[in-house]
Amino acid sequence: MTRERPETDVVIVGCGWVGGILAAELTEAGADVVVLERGPWRDRADVAGSHDEMLPRRLTHTQDTATDTWTLRHDRTEQALPLRQAGAWTPGTGVGGSSMLYGGVLQRLQPHDFVARTALTQRYGAAAIPADSTLADWGITYDDLAPDYDRFELMAGVSGKAGANPFEGPRTGEYPMPPLPPTPGPTLFADAARRLGLHPFPVPNGTLPLPYTNPDGISRPACTRCGYCIGTPCEIGAKADALATVLPVAFRSGRMDLRCDSTVVRVTHRDGRADGVVYRDAAGEVHHQRGRVVVLAGYTFTNVRLLLLSRLGTPYDPTTGSGTVGANYSYNLLTTGAAFFADRRMASHIGAGGAAEYVADFNADNVDHTGLGFVGGGMLWSAAHVTGPIGGAILPPGTPRWGHEFTRALRQWHDRVVLGVGHGEVLPYRDHTIDLDPGYRDAFGDPLARITFDWKPNERALHGFLRARLSEILHEMGPTIVGEPADLESHFDTTRYQSTHNTGGAIMGADPATSTVDTTMRMWEAENVWVVGGSAFPQSAGTGPTATICALAYRASDAIRAHLSSA
Amino acid sequence: MTDALAALADTIFPATDGLGSASELGAVDYVRATLDGPRGRGENRYAAAPFVQPAHAGHGWQWPETPAQGVDHLLTVLGDDDLPARIIELEAGRLGDDMARAAFALVCTLVLEGVLADPRHGGNADGAAWRWIGYAGGTR
Ligand SMILES: Cc1cc2nc3c(=O)[nH]c(=O)nc-3n(C[C@H](O)[C@H](O)[C@H](O)COP(=O)(O)OP(=O)(O)OC[C@H]3O[C@@H](n4cnc5c(N)ncnc54)[C@H](O)[C@@H]3O)c2cc1C
Ligand code: SF4
Numbered sequence: 001m002t003r004e005r006p007e008t009d010v011v012i013v014g015c016g017w018v019g020g021i022l023a024a025e026l027t028e029a030g031a032d033v034v035v036l037e038r039g040p041w042r043d044r045a046d047v048a049g050s051h052d053e054m055l056p057r058r059l060t061h062t063q064d065t066a067t068d069t070w071t072l073r074h075d076r077t078e079q080a081l082p083l084r085q086a087g088a089w090t091p092g093t094g095v096g097g098s099s100m101l102y103g104g105v106l107q108r109l110q111p112h113d114f115v116a117r118t119a120l121t122q123r124y125g126a127a128a129i130p131a132d133s134t135l136a137d138w139g140i141t142y143d144d145l146a147p148d149y150d151r152f153e154l155m156a157g158v159s160g161k162a163g164a165n166p167f168e169g170p171r172t173g174e175y176p177m178p179p180l181p182p183t184p185g186p187t188l189f190a191d192a193a194r195r196l197g198l199h200p201f202p203v204p205n206g207t208l209p210l211p212y213t214n215p216d217g218i219s220r221p222a223c224t225r226c227g228y229c230i231g232t233p234c235e236i237g238a239k240a241d242a243l244a245t246v247l248p249v250a251f252r253s254g255r256m257d258l259r260c261d262s263t264v265v266r267v268t269h270r271d272g273r274a275d276g277v278v279y280r281d282a283a284g285e286v287h288h289q290r291g292r293v294v295v296l297a298g299y300t301f302t303n304v305r306l307l308l309l310s311r312l313g314t315p316y317d318p319t320t321g322s323g324t325v326g327a328n329y330s331y332n333l334l335t336t337g338a339a340f341f342a343d344r345r346m347a348s349h350i351g352a353g354g355a356a357e358y359v360a361d362f363n364a365d366n367v368d369h370t371g372l373g374f375v376g377g378g379m380l381w382s383a384a385h386v387t388g389p390i391g392g393a394i395l396p397p398g399t400p401r402w403g404h405e406f407t408r409a410l411r412q413w414h415d416r417v418v419l420g421v422g423h424g425e426v427l428p429y430r431d432h433t434i435d436l437d438p439g440y441r442d443a444f445g446d447p448l449a450r451i452t453f454d455w456k457p458n459e460r461a462l463h464g465f466l467r468a469r470l471s472e473i474l475h476e477m478g479p480t481i482v483g484e485p486a487d488l489e490s491h492f493d494t495t496r497y498q499s500t501h502n503t504g505g506a507i508m509g510a511d512p513a514t515s516t517v518d519t520t521m522r523m524w525e526a527e528n529v530w531v532v533g534g535s536a537f538p539q540s541a542g543t544g545p546t547a548t549i550c551a552l553a554y555r556a557s558d559a560i561r562a563h564l565s566s567a
Numbered sequence: 568m569t570d571a572l573a574a575l576a577d578t579i580f581p582a583t584d585g586l587g588s589a590s591e592l593g594a595v596d597y598v599r600a601t602l603d604g605p606r607g608r609g610e611n612r613y614a615a616a617p618f619v620q621p622a623h624a625g626h627g628w629q630w631p632e633t634p635a636q637g638v639d640h641l642l643t644v645l646g647d648d649d650l651p652a653r654i655i656e657l658e659a660g661r662l663g664d665d666m667a668r669a670a671f672a673l674v675c676t677l678v679l680e681g682v683l684a685d686p687r688h689g690g691n692a693d694g695a696a697w698r699w700i701g702y703a704g705g706t707r
Contacts, residue, residue, distance in 0.1 A: 349704030402579035495627040
């Protein structure tokens with residue numbers, strides 16, 4: 001039996017970064033909002049004592065794959081198999097979602113990223129873009145989004161230094177907060193990069209070097225540099241997450257009804273209008289929550305899967321190219337190398353996920369790609385977050401993983417290693433999609449999201465390029481041993497953590513034939529449904545997605561507010 | 568099985584230069600408790616059939632066995648004679664199967680956790696392993 005719930009102004013699916021921002025913006029504008037979150041309620045006290053390496057390793061804050069996971073196939077002929085455990089990506093669950101777990105790096109995309117197809121075609125000719133790539137412009141430019149980046153950065157207290165990255169898009173002023181204090185490993189990395197003629201910079205991020213009070217009057221303390229950032233909530237809220245920033249604003253409005261342990265399973269709709277969503281509570285009871293506006297903010301996979309399960313929008317068909325829902329699924333590629341210093345300690349128990357030095361010289365189209373054999377780019381970086389002794393147990397190549405040689409190496413190299421990372425964009429392709437799995441089902445009996453994805457020649461070439469540039473920096477650091485970055489696996493590996501930067505599936509654009517949502521993230525095929533998040537990205541970029549996801553949330557909030565006051 | 572697990576853990580992490588072996592550090596208790604607990608029982612894993620063996624790597628653990636059952640299988644494959652030689656054979660692909668190899672990787676990880684995790688989890692007795700490697704951090 002379904003319990004009918006009285007209509008509210010806006011129903012928001014998911015209480016992560018996007019859900020939190022929209023709840024704050026819309027309640028402040030006077031709307032009543034119901035936020036439905038599949039995971040539990042947790043406040044700051046629940047994460048006290050989070051100085052524990054085992055917390056992220058146990059995936060306690062990650063989507064429960066026992067009940068809902070993804071299947072993956074490397075091409076359209078293979079049978080998709082379930083990720084029996086979260087591995088390559090680990091989206092969060094519970095209040096705050098992945099915002100509680102992320103590293104805190106909050107970089108804007110480059111102006112190029114929004115118009116990559118047009119720009120690459122102009123510079124290199126259409127043939128430079130792989131024929132099966134569905135690379136698409138966003139329908140907005142960097143300048144269109146810049147005010148929303150500003151709003152987000154001011155709200156979150158983003159730290160950074162304007163102009164330190166010569167490739168960043170124009171900005172109206174300085175970052176709200178100065179860069180985090182330097183740490184030994186990343187400093188060695190940056191110095192080496194500088195000697196090679198590159199332009200390292202302290203990466204913009206949401207971790208506070210100083211106490212900060214934002215324009216909403218929300219105060220947060222400075223980071224203690226405990227280092228327990230990634231995969232773990234910050235126990236003091238120094239890392240900007242939804243719980244520390246936007247949710248207090250929504251709560252104090254008195255207009256947010258946040259229901260946890262509430263998993264949305266369908267959007268109900270008729271004739272191009274949604275009237276609400278169906279969700280299940282912890283007891284398994286089914287509710288129908290009505291709303292004048294429905295916002296999907298459940299991370300890329302949930303956003304796309306709910307559209308498909310609800311038969312909302314037109315599913316993408318890769319054989320004909322018709323439809324849009326599920327198209328342009330993309331991701332980021334990763335390469336990791338290490339510099340080992342026999343005589344030097346790195347104090348790697350001090351730092352923060354956002355305490356990193358980045359190099360953007362090879363990002364986007366910052367180098368001339370003529371003759372390189374690929375398009376696209378990526379970032380190189382070193383971050384001070386190898387804190388715990390388990391995660392920091394990074395040993396020189398060829399070290400066995402057992403026996404005395406292993407145990408002695410653990411001791412010899414503890415805290416004497418600096419990691420270098422390359423992080424690159426992945427083009428979208430015609431056959432890289434999200435659809436519904438024909439066999440595997442979740443705990444409620446609904447089909448799992450099925451992903452079709454593998455590394456293609458363009459990405460292998462970009463990976464090789466980034467790997468070589470990373471290796472040059474690692475050698476220039478002058479270490480005792482370089483752990484060379486490895487080549488990409490023969491097939492995408494679902495078990496090795498790479499990033500929770502999954503994008504696409506409900507992409508934005510200026511043309512309803514090729515995009516699911518318009519440039520405010522409103523569905524072309526449903527006038528009162530907004531689908532907000534990484535799902536809207538037409539392609540991934542060399543930078544992490546989150547600052548852009550959050551800026552898009554602000555952009556969507558303006559459109560929803562206008563819709564509510566006109567309807 | 569209990570002794571076989573301890574023997575394997577102590578082969579992976581033998582007493583070294585003043586630091587005790589995995590069993591002396593309490594790491595074996597940690598590994599056993601973990602295998603007996605939700606992680607070993609695979610409670611956080613998607614356990615719906617069908618279990619299909621993939622044609623190539625990249626799909627992770629696709630066997631119907633739980634991680635703990637996989638470790639039991641590993642211990643049977645290794646037996647208790649000359650463990651180091653048997654592990655070398657296993658790693659070289661001349662002994663056992665892919666599940667045994669995956670279970671070995673799991674045991675290596677769990678032993679490392681048992682040795683180096685915060686002592687509150689039952690291993691790393693008195694933080695001895697932290698002092699030994701020179702870990703300058705701590706809990707709080
Ligand atoms: C370990 C880690 C490190 C990261 N580091 C970085 C970084 O340094 N830089 C960067 O740019 N990005 C990073 N990210 C990515 C970043 O966290 C996400 O991009 C961002 O949080 C996305 O915001 P969102 O609101 O779209 O999704 P989320 O923040 O994940 O929120 C989605 C919410 O929806 C809920 N939900 C899902 N399905 C349902 C449903 N059916 N019903 C009800 N609720 C549902 C979820 O439980 C979750 O709370 C990282 C992510 C992880 C996990
Ligand atoms: S390093 Fe700083 S931001 Fe990260 S968890 Fe610790 S206090 Fe929070």
